[in-house]
Amino acid sequence: MNPLVRLGWRDLTRNRRFSLLFIVNLALGLTGLLLTGSFSASLDRHLATHLKEIVTGDLILQATRPLTERELDISRTVAGPGSRFSRQVSFYTMVRAGGVSKLAQIVAIDDAYPLYGGFRSAGHPLDQAAAELQLEPRVLMSRETARSFGLAPGDTLAIGEARFAVAPLFDHEPGGDFTSLTLAPKIYLGLPHLDRSGLIRFGSRVNYKHFIRLPDAVDGAAVAARLAAGLEPLAKTPEIRMSTPVDVNRRMGRVIGYFNSFLSLTAMVSLALAGLAAAYLFREHLLTKMHEIAVLLSLGASRRQCLLLAMAQSALLGLIAASAALVLAWLLLPLFAGLFSGLVPAGLDVPLDQSTVALALLVGALGSPLFCLPGVLRILTVRPLLLLQEQAAALPEPHQGRGRTVAALAPALILLLLLTLGLSQSPLQGFVFTAGLAGLIALFSLAATLLFLGCRRWSAATAHLTRRLVWRNLYRNRRAGTAVFVALATALLLVNLIPQIEKGLTAEIGQPEGMELPDLFLIDIQEEQGQPLLRFFQEEDALLSTLSPMVQGRIVSINGQPFARWRQQHPTGDDRGLRRTEFNFSSRVRLDASETVIAGPELPTVPWQAEANQPFALSLEQEFSKRLQVGIGDRMVVDIQGIEMEGRIVNLRQVRWNSFQPNFFMLVQPGVLDDAPKTYLASVSRVEKTRKDALVNRLTAAFPNISVLDVTGTVGQMVQLAGRLTLSLRFLAGLAMATGLVTVVAIARQEALRREQEINLLRVLGAGRNTIRTLLILEFAFLAAAAALAALFLSTLCSFGISWLLFDRLWQFQWQSGVVLLLAATLACSLTALAAAEAVIRRTPVTLLH
């Protein structure tokens, strides 16, 4: 074996604590990367392999009206021979079973559905039960849905005016391969029995879908393009929307991508902290080896050999750390995936992803030497003539130039940047994250520098020996102290940021500031039901409010330009909801408490007169106006129920969507919608929790067409969802915190070793071990408390900023988690440091005599 390789190996095995700390530290940093990488790869893989089953067709045509025979003829002709078609009609309505009335999504299917996938129970297909839906008035539902209604196979339930028997229950449904999160549970019935329910009437919000399965060799995208061209001349309102598995993949991929990218970036914080600690650990270890390197140089080894040796050592440690991370990630993956149960496909298989494993091994083997490079380059400053007696005294300490240190940091920073760019959704996101992290570290370093300058002053100002020693030690060891401060503060910031945002978000969802959430939200109210409904709630001693008309219309043009061309000429990058031209319009005399005009005057209360030949007044929600790139004074022609009318934007509104009140992107002047057939939305409040179910049952019995959304239940689901997501982030933040604590262990141990002589001297002079321990505890407790305070301050600012930017200013100060973190971090850091240094403290001071 090469003597240097043997030396390097022996150095690592003899310095087991250093090697172990290095490996544990880097392994923790890499574990987050492996967890998030494997999880997202599993999701992507699942999406790719189950896409057709999720979409249940190669092409989907959908509209809020039935497709005409002409449209269907064109579809059949374009799809060509060998294609198969399936039809589906779905809508939300109240379903009654026993004494329970609940909102459900009714999905009426034909005998060809599904074109891909199928209903299954315990792995067995339910083809027979599905086929019988066409023959008998039966329904298929999941076990969970049946449980929520208190139903079992053979029981009956009422949908509108018809009763249906419950068929065998399924645990897997077509298209239900992705997430179990829905507004209401799905109940399947046969299309021939839909009319019996009597629920499809004017104003009902019904979705009509036609699925097409193409022969295997046919190009779906080409058929979609030909079909779009074929249907275009028939353009009819409401329009037909067409999607292919590729479109669905892109949409779902984008959502999943954002989520994965957020998780991965959180994991990157751990890796960056681990890199920071690795750099410190290796540098400190190398400093103790400078003498040996000088001996090697004096014996004829070259600097290049010594540099390579150190790099190989760090690469080997990195590789072992990556292997340890693989084991840890393999153990933690089921737990991590479990955090997302209900949000991701049931039974999603999450193995360690091969490409992520390769990446982790590469980062371990390549990243580790890069993190350690600034320390390794110190070898260039080793001067073997220091081995000679007189030289040691005559020459100054070897010093590495600041320029070289900064240059040596560049490869590691580039690696982190490349990783971040690879893991994030966009280059901008990657750059912002890396710059943010670098800025954060710089900011914490500056805070630490100021703190240590303060320590120097305090040490001069205090006469108390212990305190003086503490301040002086902190100042003297400011480089190591800065590393502890930065690592702890960054990890704590991450840990505290999550509850800060979560608290604001959940509190605002559950109880928006200055507003009272309604208890129920009513949909599909017919025009003639307004007054009876008011009376019903008066008798029930509940309050029906914000009864809002809703009419579907289409934007025809903006400022004289056809809408499609306007969108092309005014791209915003945020085209959410703008692929369609149809929107809901409403009108109200007085604004709801959840909306405020932020620019322009209020809408006139005087009804608009079509004969006046003046445009009607239009109010736009401010974010919607940004996406459309329109402002006050712009003119829009809208088609409402076949009649084109011109409106002028007079004001912009800010809407608090979390109010659960009927709110709309576009409000029109009273009078505009008068002649249009419409349905209404309303909210109901002042319903006590104990009588809510009974009230809903009576409401459903009296008004079977009205759908009732239980706001409290939905809010609960949203809070639960937010809780799940934040739990996953906390998990990753916990890894970052563990990395931070490993840094504390490493640094405390190194500091204790470095100060061994001083500790021994103090002991010889009469200081007891407890005095030494007190000094150490005070130092690290002070450091941790200062780092925690800095982190709390900054995390509060960050959470406020994030809430302001992303969550519509949903923010609340959460002091409890801050106090807990401050105390926990101080205690954990002090005890960790004490444990790390205990071996040195326990040594006998007789070593001074050697």
Place this chain on the structure above:
Amino acid sequence: MTPHNAPLIAVADLHKAYPLPESGRLAVLSGAGFSLETGATLAVTGQSGSGKSTLIALLAGLDRPDRGRITINGAELTAMDEAGLTRFRAAHLGIVFQQFHLLPHLSAEENIRLPLELLARPCEEEAIAALLAQVGLTARRTHLPAQLSGGECQRVAIARALAVKPLLLLADEPTGNLDVATGREIADLLFALVERERMSMLVVTHNQELAERCSQRLHLVQGLLQ
């Protein structure tokens, strides 16, 4: 190779100064010069800080003079780059330090073997065993430096310096870290081995007894050799 009748070491007009922490420079060698024949031993004495170790560092190629010329065995050290100096040092020079400077993770035998391995020269078991026997450490060959006494460590260091069969042995206060009796033993060993291997030796020392055993003696005063 050394030309016929040329000295093994020829040092001429050697100057070396170090920057002072505040300002200015401290001149350590100011035109020092000497020569040493093959097989001769030279003691360099002088007060602490007189530049003795600087001289040995320059001869070992561990540092460079500001001015002057050093030739060893016909090779001009002052004209070599760092890689050349490293190769020359590894192949032709042996160095013994006052603090021994053994690698703590290597056994006595492995420490001795190391220079040969760095040069990628064959390490014959018999040769290493012979070296261990010559320094009287056959029984301690597997021991780590921490398990050896000061005198034993210095014996290992001497054996390590001799492993490559150098032309010149440079010894920096080889007995300075040892008690009188052990120091005397080490000196005996050094001179015996130098004589047996017919090599030259330059010793930097405060120890008069050691200095007097050398065939030549020079005293370093104010940067000049007298």
